[in-house]
Amino acid sequence: MDPTQSQQLAYIAGQAADARVNVELETDEGMVLNLGPQHPATHGTLRIVAKLDGELVIKAEPIMGYMHRGYEKLTEVRTYPQITALINRIDWLGNFANEVPFILAAERLMDVEAPPRAQHIRTILFELSRISNIALFLGDMAVQLGAVTPVFFAFRDREHVLNQIEAVTGGRFHPNFDRIGGLKDDLPAGWIEETHAVMVKMRKFCDEIEDLVLGNEIFQARTRGIGVIPADVGLEYGLSGANIRASGVDWDLRRDNPVGLAWDKVDWKVWTHPDGDSFSRYWVRLQETREATNIVDQLLDTMPAGPIMAKVPRIIKVPAGEAYVATENPLGEMGYYLVSQGELTPFRVKIRSASFSNMSIAPWVLQGTYVPDVVTILASLYFILGDIDR
């Protein structure tokens, strides 16, 4: 069989497999609605097959894999320094934050400690990527509910933060800046003052969004009491980040799981909301963005002097062992279970991404909702496709 013929057969097989999902959901009653793969509410190529009875969703099934890139397999043939370039692309909006837990896991196995200044700058960049990520969510959720203005504010003000990240790392979205043992470079001159100014702008942005969105009657009517997730169910599904804090669980890995970054050196607050609905998820994220600007401000003022790189060998071989390091990324708990056997490359990397678990609750929470609310709930759970599919 020549390659083209086998390619055609593979394509037909794939089509047939997709069709089977529809058949599975189709019964004698109800109709099937495909949301996606390309739908504005899905941030990429997520497809949701919903079985409807009138406007009521009886069963909803997300179909993933349109963006599966096999990072867990690819890490097995990359050296440790090369891997950060890959894992940048898992959650592409939370760029720098993706690299940190992996680097920390490798550092833990190597028994290397980044110097205090490097830890400080890491934490600042981590929080900056949180601000730029969540700022987009704040506008994006509003636009999915029909309010167009906030998303323009979000794109406008997020750019200030991305400029600051770019000034340090050279990349807006894929910094590839974290190194085992420290950082690639120090901060450029004048960066601290500029970042202070940007933080003032971002706090103003949060106030604007609060005025525009939170008090809006239509927004409240469409989000209050929609997609309620009780804390117990959320924990069972591994929900993390703002999604679980919006269900009243006071749990933040930045505070509860110190992994050697500078969060314990500043004064900040973990925001929770008791309701567990779409509105509270939005509200918690808004408060977190404002809190993150305070964290950055305090860290900038207490920057220690010193080197930014610890002593590490030129060729990095990580001693045999296993380590799981998770941090509180913009989307929730992101962790890497790293198995090393003392080689240049990891033996196995299990990527525990936040959106995967956050979305796994979708069939549970979408059941029994109405079609317009599907968009609200998906938007408020806030997922990045690359973070689900990895």
Added chain:
Amino acid sequence: MSPLSSADTEGVTADTAREAAVAEFAEALGDACLETHVFPGVDCWIRVATDGWLQAAQVARHELNYRYLDFVSVIDWMPSPYGREMDTQQDRDPNAVADVEPMQHGVTGGDTRMQAIGRVHSLITNIGVNIKCDIPDDTLTLDSWISVFGGVNWHEREAYEMFGVAFTGHPGLRHLYLPGDFEGNPMRKDFPLLARRVKPWPGIVDVEPMPDTGNNAGGES
């Protein structure tokens, strides 16, 4: 602050909280708990017998208050027949035969090629526990955790398609990412990474041999 010497664990050689957590598991599981390991101040592991896998989840969630599910996955401990490093002989010559290395299991040991790993977290003590379990080589089947943690659904589907491990009791064990008719289990070590077979790692080409390293290195260029 390295994780080994963070503020609250400075110089700690014994981690009483994690020792206690592991001891609770060992007591509740009895004979099913095969081995435990504590990395002071950082993490802890337990290994349970194949029959005790579901029981471990029940004990964790209902008795010991580990209510948060981190992840469930599988580790394939077979050394890759294609070589692990980017400049191995196998990458230079696809037809070369690999040396058979012995399997090297991780922290709590193991007897089988496939090993399941689940991680649960307690919000009360703030301790996460890694639960490992051997998967029998002949059946490659394990009990599903779905009756205990509903969120394990997608994790087990991913493990099923990537490693070919079946979970009994799972309501819809089908492919999660891969097309329905995809054959093979990509995350297994003996599944070749075709990108590397089609085109060798470009890094190899860039390396110029030093004049004194090989017999023919100088003459060719």
